[in-house]
Amino acid sequence: MPATLTLSLGQHSTRGRKETNQDFHGALVPERAALLLKGGVVAIADGIGSSPVSHVASETAVRSFLADYYDTPDSWSVRTAASRVIAATNSWLHAETRRNRHLHDPDGSRDRGYVTTFTALVLKSRTAHIFHVGDARVSRVVRRSLEALTEDHRVVVSAQESYLARALGAAAHVEIDHRTVALEAGDVFVLTTDGVHEHIRPEAIVAEITRHGDDLDRAAQEIARHAYENGSDDNLTVQIVRIDALPDGEAAELSGRVDDLPPAPVLDPPTTFDGYRVLRTLHASHRSHVYLATDPESGRPVALKVPSTDLQADPAGLRRLMMEEWVARRIDSPHVLSAPPQTRRRSHLYTVMDYVEGRTLAQWMRDNPRPELEAVRGIVEQIAVGVRAFHRREMVHRDLRPHNILIDAAGTVRIIDFGSTRIGGLAEDDPVIDESVQGTIQYAAPECLAGRPATPGSDIFSVGVIAYQMLTGHLPYGTEAARAFSPARADRLHYRSVAAARAGLPAYVDAALRKAVHPRPAQRYDALSAFVHDLRHPNPSLPGVRRAALLERDPVLFWKLVSLVLAVAVVYLLVRSRA
Incomplete structure (x- = not known):
């Protein structure tokens, strides 16, 4: 089966009986890499007839989508990327209309602004995504x-008489219809503006597509001609897309097919491999071997990760290994391990990451069995910054644990090991493959153990477990959490207060931890920033947390008020004594 999506396209647009063409259309089918990551796009827009600038609105909507959609992060799902681009275009169009007040009739009876319908068809992997505002049709x-x-x-x-209920540029916010349709080879999609589909029967459209075979441009022209001859007095735009072939559905091709290169062998340092000078082994496990190496071209130290002997016969495991470097290149945060630029062709499958000298959080915890609360807060805050960088890219790390957190000599915390990361753009193409990895069981949220998709809330659970373990040396649910493979079992988990494990910790810290590691996702924090805040500041809305006295919240203000009261009392006594 072909490795890429293959499409045929036909398009036609004419002003018809109108003086100008207020429709606009476009399509973009990128090269192999971008086609795998983002898909192909077909878009159509119809500016409202009452506006002298609606042709600008329709052209802007289509051109902006074709350009900006491909500039969104590769890790975003199609829905996230497309919706944000459309919303941004809507905001711009609406702002332009408000800026040009003359575009409105004095009585407001007719909108003459930057207003247009917009419909886009995004074809990615084996799925069609439809985004729709207005009365064009797919x-x-x-x-x-x-x-x-x-x-x-x-x-x-x-x-x-009728009027548009929704259009781009008509209001500050726009509601966008989104629908997905499974693709099959041979599928044909037709996009039309209302000047076409209101004046030609569906059977006639299909007949023209069938009659002209591979000449889809001619079919589009004939469909528009029939609508014109049937009395259409509007602009006429037709787009036809045929699915000629489908990929095999393995969205992990994001980093290249694993069968293009052989897995790298287990190395025996010191040695030279693919131009790198391999110095020593840093880590070895049943999944991989990590080596310290130097790049002679740049002189920088790097960490080479090659698959273990057991993993070399596991295609899914190899895909996850290769995905680590792909993820690292798409996250820019001082608290996430990065990857150096790739400057040479590779002869085998392996990953190259920046080398950071330091110790894991697991080692730090062994060296600091009873750390100060402030030290724990500082580390958790840095972890949270790194995790939020994942979430902004629509990624969920899924394997946050002390062994996957590195602390360098300066105290900077970095998240490492991205082999279990759930990527929004990958999950929508092949959710079965993506959900096959569930992280480390002691730190995984109950919903992940139950086989449900990981969410940002799942990472919040893991961060909460790590914070609890740093403070107490234990896990919040002990060994019970490892058996929470169903919602019923998760509901039976019993949280052990940090006060029982370590006396002297504030009650509000315990309340924050309890909420972060709640077995039910809906009961956890919505954002890591809220958890980090509550670790430092008592949150009276949490059970068991009283509102702190003014002396605790603001000692300076407290003593100012005391001084004021005393001053008033002294003045009162002086006045009374003289009387």
Whole structure:
């Protein structure tokens, strides 16, 4: 089966009986790498007829989407990337209309601003994603007719009068319809503006597509011509997309197919491998071997990770190994391990990461069995910054644990080991493969153990467990958490207060930890920033936390008020004594 999605495309647009063409359309099918990461895009827009600048709005909507969608992070899902680009375009169009007040009629009866419909079809892997605002249409050929895949956002007042209920640029915020459709080889999709589909029967559209075979441009022209001859007085735009071949669905091709190169062998330092000078072994496990090496070209130290002998026969494991470097290149944070630029071709499968000298958090915990609360807060705050960098890229680390957190000599904390990371763009293409890794059982959230998709809340759970363990040397649920493979078992978990494990810790810290590691995702923090804040500041909304006295919250203000009261009392006594 072909390794990439293969499409055929036909397009046509004409002003018809109007003086100008207020429609705009476009398509982009990128090269192999971008096609795997982002898919191909077909977009169509129809500016409102009452506006002298609607053609600018429709062109802006299509051009912006085709350019900006491909500039969004590779890790984002199609829905996240497309929705944010459309929302940004809507904001710009609406702002332009407000800036140009003359574009509104004095009585407000007719909108003359930067307003347009917008519909996009994103074809990625084996799925079609439809984003829709307005009354253009996406349909799919089914036998001899069309299956409508969008609904017109139009309010019908009478047989002679109707108006758009939704359009880009009409308001500060826009509601976007999103729908996904599974693709099959041979599928044909048709995008039309209302000047076309209101004046030609679906059967006639299918007949023209069938009649012209591979000449889809000619089919689009003939469909527009029939609508014109049937009396359409509007602009006419038609796009036709045929799915010629589908990929095999393995979205892990993001970093290249694992069968293109052989796995790197286990090395015996000191040695030279692929131009790197391998100095010594840093770590070895049943999954991989990590070596300290230097790059002679740059002189910088690097960490080479090669698959273990057991992993070399595991394609899924090799994909996860290769994904680590892919993830590292897409996250820019001082608290996430980075990867150096790739400057040479590789002869084998392995990863190259920046080398950071330090110790793992697990080693730090052994060296500091009873750390100060402030030290724990500082480390947790740095972990949170790194984790939030994952979440902004629509990634969930899924394997946060002390062995995967590195602390260098300066005290900087870095998250490492990205082999279990859940990537939004990968999960939407092949969720079964993506959910096969669930992290380390002692730190994994109950919903992950139950086989449900990991969310940012799952990482919050893991960070909470780490913070609890740093303070107490124990896990919040002991060994019970490892058996929480169902919601019922998770509900039976019994949280052990940190006060029982280590006396003297503030009650509000215990309350924050309890919320962070709650077995039910809905009961946890929505954001790591809130957890970090509550570790430092009593949150009266949490059970068991009283509102701190003013002396605790603001000692300076407290003593100022005391001084004021005393001063008033002294003045009062002086006045009374003289009386």
